[in-house]
Amino acid sequence: xxxxxxxxxxxxxxxxxxxxxxxxxxxxxxxxxxxxxxxxxxxxxxxxxxxxxxxxxxxxxxxxxxxxxxxxxxxxxxxxxxxxxxxxxxxxxxxxxxxxxxxxxxxxxxxxxxxxxxxxxxxxxxxxxxxxxxxxxxxxxxxxxxxxxxxxxxxxxxxxxxxxxxxxxxxxxxxxxxxxxxxxxxxxxxxxxxxxxxxxxxxxxxxxxxxxxxxxxxxxxxxxxxxxxxxxxxxxxxxxxxxxxxxxxxxxxxxxxxxxxxxxxx
Amino acid sequence: xxxxxxxxxxxxxxxxxxxxxxxxxxxxxxxxxxxxxxxxxxxxxxxxxxxxxxxxxxxxxxxxxxxxxxxxxxxxxxxxxxxxxxxxxxxxxxxxxxxxxxxxxxxxxxxxxxxxxxxxxxxxxxxxxxxxxxxxxxxxxxxxxxxxxxxxxxxxxxxxxxxxxxxxxxxxxxxxxxxxxxxxxxxxxxxxxxxxx
Numbered sequence: 320x321x322x323x324x325x326x327x328x329x330x331x332x333x334x335x336x337x338x339x340x341x342x343x344x345x346x347x348x349x350x351x352x353x354x355x356x357x358x359x360x361x362x363x364x365x366x367x368x369x370x371x372x373x374x375x376x377x378x379x380x381x382x383x384x385x386x387x388x389x390x391x392x393x394x395x396x397x398x399x400x401x402x403x404x405x406x407x408x409x410x411x412x413x414x415x416x417x418x419x420x421x422x423x424x425x426x427x428x429x430x431x432x433x434x435x436x437x438x439x440x441x442x443x444x445x446x447x448x449x450x451x452x453x454x455x456x457x458x459x460x461x462x463x464x465x466x467x468x469x470x471x472x473x474x475x476x477x478x479x480x481x482x483x484x485x486x487x488x489x490x491x492x493x494x495x496x497x498x499x500x501x502x503x504x505x506x507x508x509x510x511x512x513x514x515x516x517x518x519x520x521x522x523x524x525x526x527x528x529x530x531x532x533x534x535x536x537x538x539x540x541x542x543x544x545x546x547x548x549x550x551x552x553x554x555x556x557x558x559x560x561x562x563x564x565x566x567x568x569x570x571x572x573x574x575x576x577x578x579x580x581x582x583x584x585x
Numbered sequence: 586x587x588x589x590x591x592x593x594x595x596x597x598x599x600x601x602x603x604x605x606x607x608x609x610x611x612x613x614x615x616x617x618x619x620x621x622x623x624x625x626x627x628x629x630x631x632x633x634x635x636x637x638x639x640x641x642x643x644x645x646x647x648x649x650x651x652x653x654x655x656x657x658x659x660x661x662x663x664x665x666x667x668x669x670x671x672x673x674x675x676x677x678x679x680x681x682x683x684x685x686x687x688x689x690x691x692x693x694x695x696x697x698x699x700x701x702x703x704x705x706x707x708x709x710x711x712x713x714x715x716x717x718x719x720x721x722x723x724x725x726x727x728x729x730x731x732x733x734x735x736x737x738x739x740x741x742x743x744x745x746x747x748x749x750x751x752x753x754x755x756x757x758x759x760x761x762x763x764x765x766x767x768x769x770x771x772x773x774x775x776x777x778x779x780x781x782x
Contacts, residue, residue, distance in 0.1 A: 376688055378684060378687065378688055398690075399690045399691070399692055400690065401690070402687070402688055402689065402690030403689070403690035404690075405688075405690075407685070407688040407689065409681065409685070413681055413682065413684075413685035415682065415685075415686075415700055415704070416704075416779075416780050416781060417703045417704060417706075417779050417780045418699075418703075426689055426691060426699070427689050427690065427691075429695075430689070430690060430691050430692060430695060460779075462781065476689075
């Protein structure tokens with residue numbers, strides 16, 4: 320009888336050093352993410368948070384340590400098939416300008432060899448899930464979409480082939496702040512429904528605290544803290560984390576209230 | 586006159602088609618392999634710098650007078666523009682677009698054909714436009730070594746001091762060149778619009 324690992328993703332002393340660099344971009348990062356969990360990763364620009372994300376789909380190679388997805392070392396499997404099981408969306412979306420929405424969405428399913436009928440059905444399903452009418456948006460080119468619509472398509476593309484893991488790198492960074500809470504709420508709904516394990520990188524502390532099941536704080540390539548938003552706000556493990564996540568007394572109070580509101584709702 | 590224009594267009598379009606069939610796949614394969622691409626590019630560049638009359642003179646020695654020598658010369662010159670523009674077009678694709686295609690796990694050939702080739706298409710069209718214009722001009726020299734087309738009309742006009750033939754030949758070349766330039770520019774505009782975000 321096989322025993323499933325209790326985690327979907329595990330970083331075990333993962334280190335990255337770019338060629339010619341004097342210091343580590345990531346140094347001995349160890350963390351585990353449970354199946355279906357949304358882990359937000361927060362840190363300043365250049366802290367290494369995006370590098371951490373890009374290690375999980377092998378866009379960046381480790382110089383030491385290992386990463387496992389569902390108990391399997393990602394270095395031990397073929398790279399392209401591995402990436403087809405990992406959804407990826409970035410700030411500014413990364414939709415291909417010459418392909419329609421449907422063609423953008425079909426890329427991974429086509430590479431997986433899905434039959435055409437299954438691809439078409441799934442495209443319609445995903446567009447409906449991100450609240451875009453397939454009849455209207457299927458044949459649109461990315462330049463005919465608003466920022467929010469393009470971001471929704473980016474999320475749909477990342478989720479279309481039932482990924483084991485979803486990697487989101489500041490997906491709402493370029494979105495109008497007025498629209499952002501709505502997109503965040505929609506994303507949470509879609510992820511909960513699909514029960515997809517997710518790493519979500521952001522430099523927005525509020526986004527990290529109010530979206531994540533847990534929050535990881537990265538600074539200068541090191542994992543400074545990891546825990547639930549409640550634990551981070553109530554008992555920040557060090558002064559740096561307290562400073563970053565709690566802010567001044569007023570902001571701390573506001574964030575605790577907002578988190579309490581979220582906890583009550585869920 | 587019409588048959589000379591048709592022959593000129595056939596000579597040039599055949600040369601550009603052959604050069605594309607050679608240079609485009611080579612560029613697609615070598616764009617990510619600079620160690621091989623650089624010497625290959627240098628050889629094509631060196632051939633491109635050989636004066637056209639000198640190249641035709643050498644080819645006539647090997648292949649003889651006629652269209653074959655002209656066709657080989659046209660292909661030789663067209664290769665460089667098409668190869669360089671394709672390589673440059675692929676390398677100019679924004680890093681994040683190439684990285685997304687990689688991160689989605691698309692196989693290498695699919696990344697090239699489905700993502701990179703279409704995104705590089707406007708640059709490739711520029712190379713095709715330059716290669717075509719160069720061929721239209723160079724093919725006139727072909728008349729000197731027995732090639733058909735408007736070159737034959739021009740050189741016969743020179744030999745016979747026939748002003749009507751000279752004017753017809755010159756206007757024919759200008760008309761083909763202008764049509765080609767305008768046609769390519771129009772297609773390029775559409776392609777750039779289609780690939781712009």
